[in-house]
Amino acid sequence: MRQFTAVVNPTAGGSTAAATLLRVARLLREAGAGLETEYSHSLAHAKDIARKAGERGRIVLAVGGDGITGGIGGALSGTGTVFGLVPAGRGNDFARALDLPADPAALADILLHAEPRPVDTVEVESAVHRRTVVLGSVYAGVDALANRHANQTRLLRGAAAYYAGGLRAVTAWRPADYRVTADGVEHTHRGYTVVAANSPYYGSGRRIAPGARVDDGLLHIVMIKEAPRRLFFTLMNELKTGTHIHRPEVRVLRARELRIESMDPVPYGADGEVEATLPVTVRVRPGDLPVLYRPADAA
Structure with a gap:
């Protein structure tokens, strides 16, 4: 079963990121997946957490908006670490480009069962x-x-x-x-x-x-x-x-x-x-x- 590390931007979306993660986290754990949660205090901190989690072989989840999504995704680019999103920000544009669902059950199903697909990043x-x-x-x-x-x-x-x-x-x-x-x-x-x-x-x-x-x-x-x-x-x-x-x-x-x-x-x-x-x-x-x-x- 998959092992996740969720990196949360606690100020995203008017402070709704933690609440959004709770709904998805319950479904992941009920399915038998492992999940640890880390709260970032800056974008640099979020990137550091993500890199270290990736080095331990964990799937890294960005919980927040496009800032933390782009920051963590960029930090993991080229490392081979699998990346997932829990959209909970103001814009959520990259999640929209991936057609990720807002429904927690549908999103949890993707995180649990979808195969990783390579996407482009921008230097x-x-x-x-x-x-x-x-x-x-x-x-x-x-x-x-x-x-x-x-x-x-x-x-x-x-x-x-x-x-x-x-x-x-x-x-x-x-x-x-x-x-x-x-x-x-x-x-x-x-x-x-x-x-x-x-x-x-x-x-x-x-x-x-x-x-x-x-x-x-x-x-x-x-x-x-x-x-x-x-x-x-x-x-x-x-x-x-x-x-x-x-x-x-x-x-x-x-x-x-x-x-x-x-x-x-x-x-x-x-x-x-x-x-x-x-x-x-x-x-x-x-x-x-x-x-x-x-x-x-x-x-």
Whole structure:
């Protein structure tokens, strides 16, 4: 029977992570699985717990939102440790990309019985962060500022927090000039953002890169050009369905490696946690993390 170590972010989702884990933990233990629980006091601490648990041959569960999920998943990338998720955060975008169920019984069944499947991870390199590995996406521009505002919001949760953060960010944003180098080919871009996506989702369910897959070995690069603010607000609404990619103001590329630069002080972020200023280099690490999930298109 499987042996799990659950690493909990006690502040995730308005402090609901522990309550979410309790419901799943009971089902795991009733099935005969072993489960130990560790509470992290920082992302660095969570990564350290995860690495040590993996070295003991345990399956590591991230309990919380995209920050702890991306942090722990990145820390385990390349180690062979099997990774599982118990979504309990504000956004849960990587869990959404894996189509993980909210129902505790259905989630416990996946953790107990699903075969690990390799997913891609994303290596982020800059002068500030050296090398960091995340799971979901790297975004440079207005969305990095929006994410910062959303994380500072205490009265709103989920999509409402990200939408409010987006409105605040767009109001103050001025289009930036980017130089984007995708697999050695240089592109100039003036606009709102450049997103390198491993997952279709960011910002609590917004389909920024609807064609992205966590196992295709590619980054899906979405660039939103300079446009009137009223059109950008329309684009924000279209992110709910992913139809924004059909607009002429949106360009989509695919690459394995991406370099984003700007003469302007453009902020970038990754999985809701990493925050810095361009330039940044992003690389896909194909099939670098075994994860417990059931793809919708699996036979």
